[in-house]
Amino acid sequence: MKDKIVIIGNGISGVTCARYIRKYSDHEILIISAETPYFFSRTALMYVYMRHMKFEHLQPYENWFWKKNRIELKQAFVTTINTTDNQLVLDNGEKINYTKLILATGSKPNKFGWKGQDLSGVQGMYSKQDLDALEETTKNGIDRAVIVGGGLIGIEMAEMILSRNYPVTFLVRENTFWGNVLPVEESEMIKRHMAKHHIDLRVKTELKEVLADENENARAIITNHGEEIKCQVVGLTAGVSPNITFVKSSNIETNRGVLVNEYLQTNVENVYAIGDCAEFKQHPSGDRRNIEQVWYTGKFMGKTLATTICKKPTIYNPGHWFNSAKFLDIEYQTYGWVFPKPKENEQHFYWEHESGKKSVRLCYDKNTRKFIGINTFGIRMRHQAFDKWLNEEKTVEFVLEHLADANFDPEFYKQHENEIVAKFNSENKTSIAVKKRNWRTLFS
Numbered sequence: 001m002k003d004k005i006v007i008i009g010n011g012i013s014g015v016t017c018a019r020y021i022r023k024y025s026d027h028e029i030l031i032i033s034a035e036t037p038y039f040f041s042r043t044a045l046m047y048v049y050m051r052h053m054k055f056e057h058l059q060p061y062e063n064w065f066w067k068k069n070r071i072e073l074k075q076a077f078v079t080t081i082n083t084t085d086n087q088l089v090l091d092n093g094e095k096i097n098y099t100k101l102i103l104a105t106g107s108k109p110n111k112f113g114w115k116g117q118d119l120s121g122v123q124g125m126y127s128k129q130d131l132d133a134l135e136e137t138t139k140n141g142i143d144r145a146v147i148v149g150g151g152l153i154g155i156e157m158a159e160m161i162l163s164r165n166y167p168v169t170f171l172v173r174e175n176t177f178w179g180n181v182l183p184v185e186e187s188e189m190i191k192r193h194m195a196k197h198h199i200d201l202r203v204k205t206e207l208k209e210v211l212a213d214e215n216e217n218a219r220a221i222i223t224n225h226g227e228e229i230k231c232q233v234v235g236l237t238a239g240v241s242p243n244i245t246f247v248k249s250s251n252i253e254t255n256r257g258v259l260v261n262e263y264l265q266t267n268v269e270n271v272y273a274i275g276d277c278a279e280f281k282q283h284p285s286g287d288r289r290n291i292e293q294v295w296y297t298g299k300f301m302g303k304t305l306a307t308t309i310c311k312k313p314t315i316y317n318p319g320h321w322f323n324s325a326k327f328l329d330i331e332y333q334t335y336g337w338v339f340p341k342p343k344e345n346e347q348h349f350y351w352e353h354e355s356g357k358k359s360v361r362l363c364y365d366k367n368t369r370k371f372i373g374i375n376t377f378g379i380r381m382r383h384q385a386f387d388k389w390l391n392e393e394k395t396v397e398f399v400l401e402h403l404a405d406a407n408f409d410p411e412f413y414k415q416h417e418n419e420i421v422a423k424f425n426s427e428n429k430t431s432i433a434v435k436k437r438n439w440r441t442l443f444s
Contacts, residue, residue, distance in 0.1 A: 003099035004028040005309070006088065008078050012295055013275025014104030015039045016302030018071050024310035029070065030096070032088070034077035036128050038063060043295055045131050046156045050163040055128075081250040083268045100270045100309060103247065103258050104302070107240035107276040107293055110149075116210030121218035122234040125157045134160070134233065137217075142166050142232040146221050148207045149238025150177045152325045155190075157235045158199055159328055169200040169229055171207055183340050183361060185350055186375060190327050192356055197328055210234050240293055242277040255279055257291050262315045264305045272309075274301035284315050287337075294323055320390045321373075322383060330357055335386035336373025338363045346372060349396070349427065351420045353378070360420055364396035371399045379416065380408040397432055400424055404437040 005021060007014040010033035018029050040058040047053045066073055080089035081101070088096045109124025111117050121137045123130050138161075145161040147154045150172035158168045174180070176187035177194070194201050206224040213219040220230045242257035253259040253267040257279030264272050273279075275298035280290040300318050307314040324333045338361055342348050347366035352359040358378030364371050371394050374386060385406035389399055399406075403417045417434045425432055 002027055003309075004030070004097065005100045005102065006096060006098040007031045007102040007104055008088075009033055009104035009106055009275070009277075010035065010039045010073070011042060011104060011106050011275060011298065012039075013106075013298035013302045014102065016299045017102055017104065017274060017306050018302075019069075020303050020306030021310055022069050022071060024306060027310070028072075030072045030074060030098075032074045032076055032078060032090075032096075034075065034091075037073060037075050038066070040128070042126070045125070045128070046160050049131060049134060049160045055131075079246060081247065081252065083251055083271060086270070101272070102305065103244075103252075103266075103271070103273040103277055104275045104298075105243045105247075105277045108243045109236045110239045110241050111236060112238070114207055114210060116212055116218065117236070119210055119212050119216055119218045119234075121232050122210055122236065124236050124240070125153055125160070126240065137233055138164065138166065144169060144229065144231040145233035145235060146171060146207075146229055146231045147235040147237055149236070150174065150179075151181075151237060151239065152178075153240075154235065154237035155194075155325075155327050157237055158194075161233065161235075162197060162199070166233075167198070167200070169202065169231070170194070171205045171223065172201065172203050173206045175203055177201065177203070179340060181340065183338070183348065183350070183375075185352060186359060186361065186377060189352065189356055189359060189377065190330070193328060193330055207234075240276070242279065242291065244277050247277075263308055263313055264301060264316055272305055274298065274305050284317055288318075288321065292318075296322070320387055322386070327377075330378050331380060333376050333381050334373065335381070335383065336363070336371070336390050338373040338375045349424055351416075351423050353416065353419075358416065360416075362396055362399065362424075369395040369397060371396050374399075382406045382408045397430065400432050401435050404434055407437070 005027050007018055010031050014031055018031055021027055021029055038059050044058050048055050077091040078088050079091050086098050109126055123133050144167045147158050147168060147170045158170060161168050176184060177191050179187055191201060207221055208224050209222040210218050211220040218232055218234050220228050221234055222228055244254055244258055247258055248254055252271055257277050258266060258273035259281055260266055260273050260278050261281060262284040264274055266273055276293040283290050297318050301316060304314050304316045320336055322335045345365055345367060346363055349362045361375040363373045371389055400421050407415060421432050421434050
């Protein structure tokens with residue numbers, strides 16, 4: 001029997017789910033989104049503003065793809081979910097029935113009740129509408145932008161503004177940049193790098209108020225220290241929250257996000273949630289956050305749910321934690337767990353290149369020597385290598401011996417494995433030797 005599956009949200013989670021449902025079945029599929037007619041790569045929005053790409057380049061599928069694969073698209077806003085009648089109500093009054101409903105509504109920038117937070121020029125950097133708003137605000141030039149909140153979206157927004165030669169002030173309430181994620185050394189390295197790019201970073205500084213001009217546009221901000229900073233763009237990048245306001249009026253259980261079990265099911269039969277808007281009652285992996293707002297986890301949730309709906313119930317299992325980002329021109333990767341400070345049973349080893357633009361941090365169990373995780377800045381590493389070594393519970397010594405196998409930098413880039421291992425040997429009175437690169441060991 002054919003189901004009518006309706007997906008609210010056309011981001012990576014919803015679209016991945018739709019693609020795999022089509023691959024596995026002949027169900028009817030409808031994707032509803034108020035943001036854009038077609039799916040696009042959200043993580044590349046910054047490059048449109050920086051004029052490296054056009055918006056259409058962000059769409060991985062041609063417009064004919066959807067009709068060919070019998071995935072119906074509707075650009076509209078859902079106002080009401082009636083789970084009793086299995087029906088949605090759109091903002092134009094249209095009603096849509098469903099057999100199964102998938103919530104994939106993503107995130108929205110956090111707002112904390114700042115005075116002036118809804119003025120023109122005050123925005124996040126998450127949606128196509130955010131991109132359009134930034135273009136509009138800066139089209140005739142600005143004196144300065146102020147970014148509020150240290151993190152990945154904040155540094156991306158700063159880079160966007162800098163690309164048009166507008167000054168940027170960055171407010172971070174903590175003592176260090178992204179200090180809830182990065183150890184002090186890496187945070188300080190990024191702070192120095194931001195300074196070299198003329199970003200005015202203010203630590204221990206918070207937004208108190210946004211001041212308006214006569215047309216209700218942002219004209220300045222006031223900090224918690226009483227300082228007034230003239231600006232026409234205020235970037236709110238102090239994290240994101242699940243975009244579920246319209247869900248709260250239904251009988252679907254919510255907390256910060258839409259509550260789901262390990263199968264991504266809500267408390268209502270045939271209603272599911274995936275991606276940034278989903279919150280696990282208890283994460284299936286046990287040691288991970290109940291809300292994971294990362295591109296790859298959203299994609300994996302979509303595929304997992306399609307398997308549950310079309311084949312057999314499948315528990316969501318994303319494997320080992322990993323993430324990647326870019327701090328201006330320094331690339332960042334993390335695999336496994338590396339917390340800002342080692343836990344009681346953990347040991348950190350840190351190496352930083354003299355350039356101040358490359359570093360490696362290894363986390364391992366100081367008793368068993370088991371490798372737990374790695375942070376790397378400025379050196380590209382191979383995901384498959386660390387995933388394999390984490391699965392096999394290799395020792396830190398093994399990882400260092402085979403570090404060359406994980407290096408993914410382009411040909412002719414300088415290699416640093418010998419320097420890294422030499423420092424480890426010196427600090428730990430060991431005699432590890434770097435083995436010659438042998439990629440076959442990774443792919444066998």
